[in-house]
Amino acid sequence: MAQISIIQKADISEAGRFDAEYFKPEYAKLKQLFTKINTKPLLSFLEDKIITGHTPSMSNDANYGGEIKFIKTDNLRVNFIKSQFNHYLSNAGDEVLNKTRLKKNDILITIIGATEDVVGRVAMIDSDILPANINQNIALIRVDKNKINPYFLNIFLNSKYGRGYLHSLARQTGQVNLNCREVEKVLIPNFHQSFQSEIEKTVKEAHQKQSQAKQLYQEAEALLLEELGLVDYQPQHRLTFDALKSEVKEVERFDSEYFQPKYFDIINKIENYSGGFDVVKNLLEFNNKNFFPKNEEFYHYVPLSKVSKTGEINIDKQELGIALPTRARRLVKTGEFILSSISGSLETSAIISKEHNNFIVSNGFYVFSSENINPETLLILFKSKIMITLLQRISKGAILGGYDLTAFEKLKIPLIKPSIQTQIAEKITQSHTLRKQSKELLELAKLKVEQEIERN
Known part of the structure; x- marks a missing residue:
């Protein structure tokens, strides 16, 4: 639905902007709200001006x-x-970006992105992320x-x-x-220090959880x-090894990587596990039925x-069926498990809990x-290094390649003892509960700030 904003020439001159988006009614209403509370421009709170990083030469290893x-x-x-980082810098690469070398409590914001949803994302740096640096699409x-x-x-920025x-x-x-x-120049509410400390306390509690x-x-x-x-297990990549002609013929694979000895080392561990093992086909029941929104x-x-x-x-919004991509074809139920079949994201898997029932x-x-x-236990198993290594073995193609169901069904997996499964389930359930509570506390902190703005 079209929107019309009537503005003064002086407003255009002051803003230095001529694009209609800048003068949308909801933005004008928001900025009007900020004239009614005590604010200061962001710059007045900074140690130094906002800067961006950049990308050190990729041709220099x-x-x-x-x-x-x-x-x-x-x-x-x-x-x-x-x-999940695609690149890690060396000390030399970090030195190239020494002005944006990150510290605890630094705040980052995306300033370039394909969509409005990407731009304006904000997060604060905690010590567990360090050492770290940023590229040219991120501002410090x-x-x-x-x-x-x-x-x-x-x-506030979130x-x-x-x-x-x-x-x-x-x-x-x-x-x-x-x-x-x-x-x-963004106007920041200049609330009392006691209120700001209250927000800090809530956020720190969220971080603790x-x-x-x-x-x-x-x-x-x-x-x-x-x-x-397999606590200290590290796959050993060997340059030379052999394979029998019968083995090559059986799997119809001629790429040497498939026959790397490291894969057989893992399979031997699984086959010798005291709890036993079986193949995927006998242990898992698949939901392959197509669903059409x-x-x-x-x-x-x-x-x-x-x-x-x-x-x-991490899904909180619903979409109309007509807007969903053609890949949206699996209706999932509570208790099911999802596992990526795509080479570039083999570690991507999740449990379908009650809150995700009937998601697509x-x-x-x-x-x-x-x-x-x-x-x-499926979650921890399929996110483990050993299972990801075996999934890499049966995958074909590059990043957007993957592995087919026939190959997956032949994969051997250990039958973890029930007592161990129970312990794993307890820890993962507690972990997910704490993560949920952490998110709720962060939402509570945002709500407090929003309500304080409206109250003032």
Whole structure:
């Protein structure tokens, strides 16, 4: 539906903007609201001006391959950093970007993206992300802590008012982008220090629960690996080895990688596991039925990109069936398990809990359940290094390649003892509960800030 805004010539001159998007009624209403509360421009709270990173030369190998996380647009999500990094900088590469070397409590914002949804994402750096640096699509906001609480600022920028303000400044060219100097002019509520400290306390409690959740998840991983005798296992890639002609003929694979001895080492471990083993075909029941969304009904759709490293499904919006991609073809039920079949995301898997019942997932996932292995153990098992290595073995093609059901059904998996499965389930259930509580606390912090703005 078309919108019309009537503005004064002086408004255009003051803003230095001629694009209609900048003068949308909802943005004008938001900025009018900010004239009624005590605010200051963001720049007045900063240690230094907002700057962006850049990308060290990719042709110079010396810049990469170290342990310094290189944060790009795909990593910076709404109020968190996705910890699956495509590149790591070396010390030399980090030195090239020494001005944007990150510190705890730095605030990052995406300033370039394909859509408005990508631009204006904000997250604060915690110590577990460090050492890290940023590329040219990310801007660094470093505050003077004597002037503003960084926890409060981060939550404000993630609130509906903060995000709305940032989106009002975005420009649509080939891509959507934000200008660092304009971001410095964003008006920030100058609330009392006691209120800002209250927000900090809520956020720190959320972070503590997140850390506890991470610890429980790691304990579940360690429990599985210890049970399988693979705690310190490191696959050894060998340059020379042999394979029998009969083996090549049986699997109809002629690529040498498939016959790497490291795969047989893992298979031997599985076959010798004291709890026994079986093949996927005998242990898993697959949900392969196609579902066709109705055009005028709303659905929650889960693409591969919306599942986190630890198996969280990050979906909060519904979409009309007519707007869903053709890959939206699997209707999932509580207790089922989803596992990526795509080479570039083999670690992507999740449990379908009660809150995800009747969600639609991409047909890039295999959907299954098991009477012999509980969903929590399946999660830890299929995210383990040993199973990802075996999935890599049966995959064909590059990033968008994958493995077919026939090959998957022949995969051998250990029948983890029931007592171990119970312990794993308890830890993963507690972990997911803590993660949920952490998210709720962060939402509560945002709500407090929004209500304070409205109250004032």
